[in-house]
Amino acid sequence: AQSVTQPDIHITVSEGASLELRCNYSYGATPYLFWYVQSPGQGLQLLLKYFSGDTLVQGIKGFEAEFKRSQSSFNLRKPSVHWSDAAEYFCAVSGAGSYQLTFGKGTKLSVIP
Amino acid sequence: DSGVTQTPKHLITATGQRVTLRCSPRSGDLSVYWYQQSLDQGLQFLIQYYNGEERAKGNILERFSAQQFPDLHSELNLSSLELGDSALYFCASSPDRGGEKLFFGSGTQLSVL
Numbered sequence: 001a002q003s004v005t006q007p008d009i010h011i012t013v014s015e016g017a018s019l020e021l022r023c024n025y026s027y028g029a030t031p032y033l034f035w036y037v038q039s040p041g042q043g044l045q046l047l048l049k050y051f052s053g054d055t056l057v058q059g060i061k062g063f064e065a066e067f068k069r070s071q072s073s074f075n076l077r078k079p080s081v082h083w084s085d086a087a088e089y090f091c092a093v094s095g096a097g098s099y100q101l102t103f104g105k106g107t108k109l110s111v112i113p
Numbered sequence: 114d115s116g117v118t119q120t121p122k123h124l125i126t127a128t129g130q131r132v133t134l135r136c137s138p139r140s141g142d143l144s145v146y147w148y149q150q151s152l153d154q155g156l157q158f159l160i161q162y163y164n165g166e167e168r169a170k171g172n173i174l175e176r177f178s179a180q181q182f183p184d185l186h187s188e189l190n191l192s193s194l195e196l197g198d199s200a201l202y203f204c205a206s207s208p209d210r211g212g213e214k215l216f217f218g219s220g221t222q223l224s225v226l
Contacts (some may be wrong), residue, residue: 014175027152032213036217039218041201042219043115043117043205043217043218043219043220044203044205044215045115045217046214049213049214051213090156100146100158100161100169100171101158101215102158103155103156104155104184105155106155106156
């Protein structure tokens with residue numbers, strides 16, 4: 001069965017600092033990997049996705065993520081965090097031909113001005 | 114605004130009751146997905162419909178059912194409600210069957226008292 005682990009429940013960073021959110025997945029075949037962001041009172045918005053090809057993927061809002069097959073990881077990064085990035089971030093996995101995403105439990109990001 | 118509309122935004126009901134949650138997908142999207150978000154379980158896939166047909170089923174209880182109508186809107190019916198059914202229920206839509214990019218609504222917050 002597929003699964004996603006986000007080991008950090010809550011992270012606090014200062015505005016302007018760099019950010020890395022960790023994600024480890026378990027999937028028997030080639031995974032499709034996603035990062036979604038959820039702002040308070042809102043639904044989830046897709047930040048970026050990896051299906052194949054270049055293992056470093058660029059997303060919206062200045063985010064990027066790197067797929068590392070050997071580590072079963074898909075960590076999300078941003079070089080300089082803005083106060084508006086405060087939200088909850090979810091990593092998810094699915095596979096080719098699969099119709100359901102399996103989400104991690106999420107990492108809540110707080111940003112100190 | 115994702116273009117996915119969910120009603121109502123909030124629902125308060127009692128144990129044993131039945132409720133219906135409604136979702137209107139983005140214009141042109143044929144797939145509708147239902148997810149449940151709770152503090153203990155996180156985001157769990159419930160069910161997917163594609164162009165009126167059930168496509169995939171996840172962790173959906175037998176007390177829950179869903180359907181997608183010819184105009185592509187979907188309803189999630191929850192019956193014999195229990196306290197543990199209190200959660201945020203999200204609908205998402207996508208233009209294809211594979212769910213490679215999901216557009217989420219803002220959710221319906223269900224409180225069972």
